[in-house]
Amino acid sequence: MTQERLTIAGTERSPEVDFDFASGRFSMRGESYPEDAAAFFGPIFDALRRYLQAPAPDGITLDIEFIYFNSSSAKALMNILEMLEKSAADGTRVEINWHYADDDDTMKEFGEDFSEDLEHVTFNLVSVDG
Amino acid sequence: MTLPAILPSGATNFEYREMLAAQYANFKRSLDEKGIIFSFSGYVSEGILFSLGEALRQKMTLEDADVTTVKKVFSVFVEQVQNIIRYSADRIGEAGRSELSSGMVIIGMQEGDFFIVCGNVVRQDDVPRLRERLDHIRSLDRDELKAHYRQQLREAPEDGSKGATIGLIEIARRASSPLEYDFEEWDDQRAFFCLKVSI
Numbered sequence: 001m002t003q004e005r006l007t008i009a010g011t012e013r014s015p016e017v018d019f020d021f022a023s024g025r026f027s028m029r030g031e032s033y034p035e036d037a038a039a040f041f042g043p044i045f046d047a048l049r050r051y052l053q054a055p056a057p058d059g060i061t062l063d064i065e066f067i068y069f070n071s072s073s074a075k076a077l078m079n080i081l082e083m084l085e086k087s088a089a090d091g092t093r094v095e096i097n098w099h100y101a102d103d104d105d106t107m108k109e110f111g112e113d114f115s116e117d118l119e120h121v122t123f124n125l126v127s128v129d130g
Numbered sequence: 131m132t133l134p135a136i137l138p139s140g141a142t143n144f145e146y147r148e149m150l151a152a153q154y155a156n157f158k159r160s161l162d163e164k165g166i167i168f169s170f171s172g173y174v175s176e177g178i179l180f181s182l183g184e185a186l187r188q189k190m191t192l193e194d195a196d197v198t199t200v201k202k203v204f205s206v207f208v209e210q211v212q213n214i215i216r217y218s219a220d221r222i223g224e225a226g227r228s229e230l231s232s233g234m235v236i237i238g239m240q241e242g243d244f245f246i247v248c249g250n251v252v253r254q255d256d257v258p259r260l261r262e263r264l265d266h267i268r269s270l271d272r273d274e275l276k277a278h279y280r281q282q283l284r285e286a287p288e289d290g291s292k293g294a295t296i297g298l299i300e301i302a303r304r305a306s307s308p309l310e311y312d313f314e315e316w317d318d319q320r321a322f323f324c325l326k327v328s329i
Contacts, residue, residue: 013180033208035176068201070208071297078283106201106304113280 006047014040015066019047024056027063028077037072041079048080052087059093060084065100065128066107074110081114081121088120095122102127166238173222173230179211186237202304202329203237203244209297210248210325211235217294218250219320243306244329251320257313260323267298268308275303301327 003021010016015030034040062084069077081096088094098114100107108125115123161169168186170178186207190200214233223229233250252260270278282296302309310326 012184033212068204070205070212071300072212074283074300075296082284103197104201105198106205109276113276113283116280117284 003047003051006044008044015069017044019044019051021047021051021056024058024060025063026060027065029063029065031067032069032073032077034073037070037076041073041076045076045079045083048083052083052092055087055092059095060087061095061097063097063099066110069110078114081118085118085121094120095124097124097126099126099128102129164238165240166236168237169234170236171234173232174211174214174235175230176215179208179215182211182235183207199244199329203246206246206301206304206327206329207235207237209301210246210327213294213297214248214250217252217256219253219256220251240328245326246329247324247326249322249324251316252313252323254319254321257321257323261311261313263295263298264309264311264325267302270302272303275299279303301325305329 005021006017006019008014008017010030013031014034015028015032017028019026064077084092084094084096096115096118098111100111108127111123111125115125167189168182170182183204187200187204190203195203211233214235215231218231218233220232221229222232231250233248235249236247238245238247267275267278279296279299282299298309305327307328310328312324314322314324316322
């Protein structure tokens, strides 16, 4: 049975999350400085961990498009990328698209910070009109 | 500056009101003269962080500060206030629920640069470790800060730090000059910690 799609509506301080496990299309967008990062990201980690036990054969595409995230969210995000990296090392096709506004050097640099050491996932830095 | 608790004897209500306004006008003027845009002292919560942060972004955007500067100031503000919320040793309420932490946060402009100062009391026992972390971060150049950030991103948080190190590195990366910090004895058990960041 396919795992139920995980959707979390975005708020002023937490991102919109849409992990469609059936198609392998995942996305996270918006602001991220939730009151309690562990409480916000915990269910996302759990769902992803469960999914990665038997990922879809076509692989995973994750689109990330943040306006701002704080350091607690950064650690959580890295945790998600490391889970995907591990799965990619085991043979899952994983593509990550890191979208950043073309005038936002900080978010571009974050993309470089996060992609370092990721060897098995395809990581694309995608500039969008700011 | 002292504020009279009761109406001074002989003063009419009108005179008292004048004094009241004069005192607070002086207080406000001295903040303005120091270039202070926002100043908050007292118990902070995540709700206060959000509201002050929104006002700060709006104020800077209305005054045409460039996007990169707005983002840097906002990021330092969030990390600083979350440090107060997590680490202030002056707190009331139940841990993890309806808890409030006391501290101060001041945002201003000095010679064209933004600055953010935060202050809160910490346990004296925590001073050496905090000092060590800050001195280490202060000793790093841009590339070393980047490398340190990347390393911390991949590490499990140190015991009891709840991720403080990466927050301080994030602050240092947004700053235009090395972090300034200081401690002052507060009482037997605690010290007042102050961190100033220029952007």
